[in-house]
Amino acid sequence: MTPACVIDRAKLRVNAERLKTLCSQRGIQLRPHVKTLKSVQAAQLYAPPGSAITVSTLAEARYFAAAGYRDILYAVGVTPNKLPAINNLLGAGVALTVIVDSEAGAEHLIAFAQQFSSPLRVAIEIDVDDHRAGIRAQDPELIAVARKIDLQPGLQFYGVMAHAGASYGCFDISSRSAMAVQEARQTAEAARLLGEQGIPCELVSVGSTPTALVDIERPGITELRAGVYATFDCVMAGLGVCNYNDIAMSVLTSVIGHQVDKGWVLIDAGWMALSRDQGTGSHALDCGYGLVCDAKGRLLEGWYVAQTNQEHGIIAHRDGISPPSELFKYGTTLRILPVHACATGAQFEQYHVTDDNDCVSTVWPRVNGW
Amino acid sequence: MTPACVIDRAKLRVNAERLKTLCSQRGIQLRPHVKTLKSVQAAQLYAPPGSAITVSTLAEARYFAAAGYRDILYAVGVTPNKLPAINNLLGAGVALTVIVDSEAGAEHLIAFAQQFSSPLRVAIEIDVDDHRAGIRAQDPELIAVARKIDLQPGLQFYGVMAHAGASYGCFDISSRSAMAVQEARQTAEAARLLGEQGIPCELVSVGSTPTALVDIERPGITELRAGVYATFDCVMAGLGVCNYNDIAMSVLTSVIGHQVDKGWVLIDAGWMALSRDQGTGSHALDCGYGLVCDAKGRLLEGWYVAQTNQEHGIIAHRDGISPPSELFKYGTTLRILPVHACATGAQFEQYHVTDDNDCVSTVWPRVNGW
Incomplete structure (x- = not known):
């Protein structure tokens, strides 16, 4: 019956392999974002169980956790009213990472920290492109926020992450390459500045589909994230990222x-x-x-x-x-x-x-x- | 937890009463469109069980039928692949009305008609505003389509319906009133022309929230349809239909x-x-x-x-x-x-x-x- 949403399994597989191959050739971990299809069955093709994944909602986190996924990055700024649900995920054995980009955000996590059943991983979002959320690498707030988290029992300072959403405005490979370099450099720079202060970053994560598909070295970056690369769409084709x-x-x-x-x-x-x-x-x-x-x-x-x-x-x-x-x-x-x-x-x-x-x-x- | 969708029950009740009162003062049946909230519980306030309702999907039809609703108008042009599901609704005792606006559509219904477990009510959509679907009242196809349906056992020709979607471009009461008059007149004219040919219309249905809320006489019209009037939104407030x-x-x-x-x-x-x-x-x-x-x-x-x-x-x-x-x-x-x-x-x-x-x-x- 119509309307219905159809997935072409062969195309999904080819798209998934494209970024997977690129990451394996560069020796960088891929942490697929499952927010596009939100389906455990679909994820078999690009993020099989055992993969580190990115989610956009706690509903995705619970659903993928129930299917055995353990290393989950929740890539939307956390709110105080979600902390009990986050604690439930920790209690279920999920190694969940949340993100913050302000001292106020860190303080709410700290106020709740003693209630967590195991240490909650916290990463700081870096603003690399003036696009949306995040702290600039050079902003003194970066060090202040990281230090607060690092000192707090119940929280584990985990690193930094960035998303170059501005790549959706890059219509040729040279501008996408420049954006990919900018995303990686500024995020690695944030990690370097934190390291200088004795706050090392285990996670240094970047990505968006247009930048992730740019084949460059990314010194200091530990992983790439991308979501829509598995299906693609007219926006991605319009940018020239796919046909x-x-x-x-x-x-x-x-x-x-x-x-x-x-x-x-x-x-x-x-x-x-x-x-x-x-x-x-x-x-x-x-x-x-x-x-x-x-x-x-x-x-x-x-x-x-x-x-x-x-x-x-x-x-x-x-x-x-x-x-x-x-x-x-x-x-x-x-x-x-x-x-x-x-x-x-x-x-x-x-x-x-x-x-x-x-x-x-x-x-x-x-x-x-x- | 956020985000969440909140309904203010008191406002929903007041909005529902506004159109209900207007219809009862004018002595015209209201057939609420349940497509906005798609909730049996919400419908208690504007379309309690026993009401005639309008739906935009067969999923809504099945869901409301399971809650006891019987008189259901499916207000989107029917497709051949939905006929078995429609037959299931007839088998469950639903007095379902479908709409067509072409001889090709009528022919597909006719080809399937002998399989229906009880006669399927069919109405013709009238184009009153050049906005979307429908046959013009004066188009000879109107009579041709109606006659085909009327002659076919397994189908019951039920009447005409129109939706003046162009009312969403009417930013003052005088243009909305003019559109409401146009919607009603052209639909009633279609019914009159069919009556002249010996094909009477039991249903002569019009509506959109902006036109339904215009308080005018509608000679020849048997019912009003509207959906978003129960909740309203910024589009409706921008038109001046609500605050x-x-x-x-x-x-x-x-x-x-x-x-x-x-x-x-x-x-x-x-x-x-x-x-x-x-x-x-x-x-x-x-x-x-x-x-x-x-x-x-x-x-x-x-x-x-x-x-x-x-x-x-x-x-x-x-x-x-x-x-x-x-x-x-x-x-x-x-x-x-x-x-x-x-x-x-x-x-x-x-x-x-x-x-x-x-x-x-x-x-x-x-x-x-x-």
Whole structure:
């Protein structure tokens, strides 16, 4: 039944291998971010049990912990109201790492520290690109925060991490390379400054999909993190990080009607299925709410989802061409390549997994919520 | 724990009563659209069991049918792959109405009709505003489609319905009134033309929240439909359909950090909690990803969620004011009014319901998926 979220297992495997190979050639640990698919079954292909992983919610941490994962980095600034739930994870034997980027954040952890059933690993987020959260490597607050954590029983100062989100604005390999160098250098510099103060960093972690896929040496960096590299999406293709044909996720949909005079094909995938993400709006190719493929996943050149309502999508052609009736007759099944796989995946409770023959071979559940 | 979706029960009740009163004074049936909250518990306040309801997915139809609802309009053009699931609902005793807007759609229903365990009600969608789907009242296809359905055993031609989605572009009462008149007149005209051909319409249904709340006579119309009127949101407030203080939904969030030099407050509600909907982007007041309130739900004038990542929101002030530290210190709880309640609600699996004292009194589950 449509709409449904389809994962192409072969493409997922190839994408996963690409970054894995790159990391193993450079001798650096990969800590995949599981926030895109949030599925233990999917993670078999890029973060099998035993892997260190990154999560974006405690719901992911609990779900992956229950499947045997132990080394988990929760990569969103922690809040006081989450500390009891974090303590439950420590009690279940998870080596959980949380992040802070302020003295106020550290003080809340310290106030709770004696209640932790085992020492909580704490890393400091470094701001390497002016993009979002974090402390600059040169900011004296870095040393002050680290020292507070380091001195507190119940907390284990674990290191530093950074995410160069600004890499989503890098449209060529030279700007991505420069961003990857900047991300690694500034994070390693933070670790070096802390080391000088007698506060060594076991974890020196960087990553975003566009920077992680840049093949450079990263002196002083202990691990790379990335998430959407396993599925890719139109945002990543628009940046040149992958080809559209590499995208391992699509939304299966049916044609439900037409408005011939407007050149519209209506489908049963609206924003509820595709998400409201329009992350290619600033790209050379604006994919709207997704690019249109036939039922086999072959791109139909120029066709994209131009508008969405809750359960309706409107397909149009970039050049205003009238939809050929043989491509889009009522009831025809199509696939839509997601603009942003993390957002599209989040609209579903499960994935339909296809193998080379395009038949659904299995269903993978995912975890949602917090 | 944050983020969480909060429903103010008192506001929900007042909003629900507003349209209910208007309909009862005009002597017209209200068929609430349950797609905003998708919760049987929430529906007690605006569509208690026994009510005729509108749904946007078959998952909603199954969920409400299991709670005893019988008269259900599925208001998205039906696809061939959903007919077996529709037949299951008929078999369970649901008086389900589906909609079509083309001869091709009607032909697929006809091809399946003999398999239905009881006659399936079919309505035709009328295009009243050039907005999305539907057949124009004057289009000869209207009669052709209706006649095909009317002649087919296993199908019951049930009438016409329209949704004036263009009302979301009406920023004052006079344009909304004009749109409400247009929606009602053209739909009634379609019913009249069908009646002339000996194909009477039992259902002549119109609605969208902005038009349904216009208090006019609607000759020939048998029922009104609306959904987001029960919670409202920033889009509706921006149109002038409600006040910001009427909005019954908010997302509880915590401050996780600051970037003082940029005037940013970081919170743990990103697009995963708020949705990517930016439906007020074309309004006089662009609310970004939501307006910021204190923990009691009182608006903090000028503060809005300017940017979102998956689990991070960035609060800024419309005039670039620096965030006062007493309002936004680390760990502070805030509430965000949703831009689009249907999209924000969809990001959650349950609601935390508060009563007048602002304490959570209960949790309401919701249904997701298709």
